[in-house]
Amino acid sequence: MITPAEIQTRLDRILPTVQKPGRYTGGELNQVVKGWASIETHLALVFPDIYDIGMSNLGLAILYELINQRSDALAERAYLPWIDMDAAMRRTGIPLYSLESSFPLSAFDILAFTLPYETLYTNVLSTLDLARIPLFNKDRHETDPLVIAGGHATFNPEPMYSFIDAFVIGEGEEVIHEIIHAYQNWKKTNSLRQDLLISLSSIPGVYVPYFYKVTYKQDRTINLVKKIEERVNFPVRKRIVGCLPPPPTHFIVPNIETVHNRIAVEIMRGCTRGCRFCHAGMVSRPVRERSVEQILHAIDESLKNTGFEEIGLLSLSSSDYTNISELVKTVAEKFSGKHLGISLPSLRIDSFSVDLMDLLKESRHGGFTLAPEAATEHMRNIINKPLSTAQLLDTAHQIYSRGWTTIKLYFMIGHPEETLEDVRAIAELCKAVFAQGRQVIGNRAKLNVGVSTFIPKPHTPFQWESCDTVEQIQAKQSLLKQELRHRNIKLTWTDPHVTLLEAWLSRGDRRLSDVIFQAWKNGARFDAWQDQLNFDAWNQAFTDCQIDPSFYTHRNRSIDEVFPWDHIDTGVRKKYLLQDFQLSQVSITRSDCRQQCFACGILPAFANIRRENPGDLWMCPEVKSPPKAMALKPR
Numbered sequence: 001m002i003t004p005a006e007i008q009t010r011l012d013r014i015l016p017t018v019q020k021p022g023r024y025t026g027g028e029l030n031q032v033v034k035g036w037a038s039i040e041t042h043l044a045l046v047f048p049d050i051y052d053i054g055m056s057n058l059g060l061a062i063l064y065e066l067i068n069q070r071s072d073a074l075a076e077r078a079y080l081p082w083i084d085m086d087a088a089m090r091r092t093g094i095p096l097y098s099l100e101s102s103f104p105l106s107a108f109d110i111l112a113f114t115l116p117y118e119t120l121y122t123n124v125l126s127t128l129d130l131a132r133i134p135l136f137n138k139d140r141h142e143t144d145p146l147v148i149a150g151g152h153a154t155f156n157p158e159p160m161y162s163f164i165d166a167f168v169i170g171e172g173e174e175v176i177h178e179i180i181h182a183y184q185n186w187k188k189t190n191s192l193r194q195d196l197l198i199s200l201s202s203i204p205g206v207y208v209p210y211f212y213k214v215t216y217k218q219d220r221t222i223n224l225v226k227k228i229e230e231r232v233n234f235p236v237r238k239r240i241v242g243c244l245p246p247p248p249t250h251f252i253v254p255n256i257e258t259v260h261n262r263i264a265v266e267i268m269r270g271c272t273r274g275c276r277f278c279h280a281g282m283v284s285r286p287v288r289e290r291s292v293e294q295i296l297h298a299i300d301e302s303l304k305n306t307g308f309e310e311i312g313l314l315s316l317s318s319s320d321y322t323n324i325s326e327l328v329k330t331v332a333e334k335f336s337g338k339h340l341g342i343s344l345p346s347l348r349i350d351s352f353s354v355d356l357m358d359l360l361k362e363s364r365h366g367g368f369t370l371a372p373e374a375a376t377e378h379m380r381n382i383i384n385k386p387l388s389t390a391q392l393l394d395t396a397h398q399i400y401s402r403g404w405t406t407i408k409l410y411f412m413i414g415h416p417e418e419t420l421e422d423v424r425a426i427a428e429l430c431k432a433v434f435a436q437g438r439q440v441i442g443n444r445a446k447l448n449v450g451v452s453t454f455i456p457k458p459h460t461p462f463q464w465e466s467c468d469t470v471e472q473i474q475a476k477q478s479l480l481k482q483e484l485r486h487r488n489i490k491l492t493w494t495d496p497h498v499t500l501l502e503a504w505l506s507r508g509d510r511r512l513s514d515v516i517f518q519a520w521k522n523g524a525r526f527d528a529w530q531d532q533l534n535f536d537a538w539n540q541a542f543t544d545c546q547i548d549p550s551f552y553t554h555r556n557r558s559i560d561e562v563f564p565w566d567h568i569d570t571g572v573r574k575k576y577l578l579q580d581f582q583l584s585q586v587s588i589t590r591s592d593c594r595q596q597c598f599a600c601g602i603l604p605a606f607a608n609i610r611r612e613n614p615g616d617l618w619m620c621p622e623v624k625s626p627p628k629a630m631a632l633k634p635r
C-alpha cells in the first residue's frame with residue numbers, strides 16, 4: 001500500500017499544476033488529526049463532489065464532530081477531486097486519500113458516503129475507482145473497507161444497491177455509534193464479511209440490500225420485496241433521535257472560498273406544513289426543536305472557534321420555530337455592531353416574516369426570498385401550500401417599502417394537473433410583484449425568479465404522479481422566458497435534462513444499478529453540474545441495458561403498485577400519503593399538523609421515543625397508550 005509520505009511527495013509535484021490546490025491539502029483550522037496507529041477504527045467521511053461544495057454539508061460536519069469525540073475511532077474527510085486533479089492523480093498513481101492524514105481511502109475501515117441528492121451517484125463510482133476499492137459490493141473482501149451511505153437520497157436506496165454495502169436510513173447521530181460497535185466486534189472475531197453484514201442489518205435503521213430479494217411482474221413493476229435472511233429488519237424503519245443533540249461548534253474553516261463559509265445551526269428538524277411535493281418535509285418528521293439557549297450557546301461557541309462572519313439559522317420552515325421572535329430578537333441584539341451576516345431561510349409569506357427580517361436589518365444582504373411555488377390559488381391548494389395572491393402582493397409591498405430592492409421568488413413548474421395557463425399565471429404574478437416594487441421604489445426595484453421543475457419524489461403524496469416530458473418542460477420554460485423580459489427581472493431555471501435524470505434516479509429500482517454503472521463507463525461524471533451533465537451517456541446507458549427510462553417517469557401508476565422504496569419505512573404511512581394524494585385531486589388542503597394531528601403514522605412508529613421525550617420537545621401530540629410491553633401484562 002502506498003504510504004501517506006509517498007502520497008505527499010507526489011502531491012508536491014502536481015498541486016502547483018491544478019486549479020485551487022487548497023482543495024486537496026487539508027490543514028485547515030479545526031481539522032482533527034489523531035494518531036492513526038493508536039486508534040482502533042478509522043472512518044473516512046466522503047462527500048462525492050468537490051471540496052467547495054462538500055465542506056458546506058452539515059450532515060458530514062455533525063458526524064465528523066461526533067465520531068472524533070470518541071477515543072477509539074477517528075473520522076477524516078475526503079472529497080472528489082475536480083477533473084484536472086483527478087487526471088493528475090491517475091497520471092502520477094495517487095489514490096484518493098483523506099485530507100487529515102493522507103492515508104489512502106482503501107486503508108480505512110469504513111467509508112461513509114453522504115448522499116443528499118441522487119445526481120451524485122456516478123461520483124460515488126468515481127470516488128471508489130480513484131480510491132482503488134472494488135465498485136461492486138459483491139467484489140469486496142474482508143480486507144476492503146465497509147462502504148456505507150446515508151442522507152436524504154438513501155430513502156430510496158435501490159438504484160445504488162450494487163455499490164453500497166449498508167445504507168443508513170434516517171438520522172445518523174446514534175446509529176453511527178452502533179455501526180462502529182458492530183464493526184469493532186466483527187474485527188475481533190476475524191470472521192467473514194457476510195457476518196459483519198448480518199450484524200449490521202439487524203441494527204434498526206440499517207439496510208443491507210444483499211439480504212433482500214426483489215421479484216417483478218410481467219409488466220416490469222415490482223411483484224414483491226422480501227427478506228432472505230431471518231435476522232434482518234423488514235421493513236427497514238428510519239432512525240430518528242428523540243431529542244436533537246447539541247449542534248456542532250467546531251466547524252472546519254476552509255482555506256479557500258467554499259459555497260457557504262458560515263456557521264450553520266439547525267434550529268429545528270422536520271416540518272409540519274405538509275407541502276405535497278416536498279420530500280424533505282415528509283421524510284424528516286417529526287418536528288423537533290432546539291431551545292433558544294442551546295442555539296445561542298452554539299453560536300457563541302462556534303464564533304469563538306471559527307471566526308466566521310456568517311451564521312445560518314437552518315430549518316425547513318423557520319417561521320414555524322416556536323420561539324422564532326425571541327430567537328431573532330436576541331440574536332439581533334446580541335450581535336449588533338459585530339458585522340455578522342445572519343440568514344434565516346424558508347420564511348412564510350406574511351408580514352410576520354418581514355418583521356423578523358427587519359430585526360436582522362444590520363446583516364441584510366442580498367434579496368428577500370419567498371417561495372410561493374405556484375401562481376394560482378387553485379394550484380397552491382393542489383400542492384398544499386395555501387396562500388392568497390393578495391397576501392403575497394401585500395408581503396411584497398412591505399418588503400420593498402422596508403428597504404429591500406430585490407425580491408427572489410421561487411416557483412416550480414410541472415405540478416400535477418398544471419396547464420400552460422397556470423404557467424402563464426406565474427409570469428403574471430411575477431409582473432404583479434414587480435409592479436409593487438416599481439410603485440414603491442421605482443427603477444431600483446428588482447425581481448429574481450427561480451423556476452425549478454417538479455419531480456414526484458418517493459415517500460411523498462405525489463409519488464403516484466408522473467413527470468413532464470423534456471418537451472413539456474421546455475415549452476413551459478419558453479413561455480416564461482418570453483413573458484418575463486425586463487432588464488430588472490432575472491429568470492433562472494433548471495435544465496430539463498438534469499430534472500429528468502434526478503427523476504429517474506430518485507424513482508428507480510435495482511435495475512438502475514446497471515444503468516448507473518454503464519453511464520459512468522460511458523463518461524457520466526458530476527451530473528449535478530449543468531455544464532458537466534453528459535445526457536448522451538445516460539441515454540446510451542439505458543439503451544445498452546435495454547431499459548426504457550420513461551418507465552420510471554412517464555406513466556400512470558395504479559394505487560396498489562409496489563414501489564421500489566416501499567420496504568423503507570419513514571414512519572409516515574403509505575395509506576396516509578394516498579389519502580393526501582386523493583385530497584390533492586379535489587384541491588383540498590390539509591392544515592399545518594401542529595394545529596391538528598392527522599395521524600400520519602409517525603406517532604405509532606416512534607411511540608416509545610416520544611414517550612421518552614415528553615412535552616414540547618416534539619410538535620406531535622403526546623402518546624397516551626402505555627408502552628407495548630406493559631399493555632400486554634395480564635391484569
Ligand code: SF4
Pocket residue numbers: 272285286287593594596597598599600601602603619620621
Ligand atoms: S403524528 Fe400528527 S402531528 Fe406528528 S407529524 Fe404526523 S400528522 Fe403531524
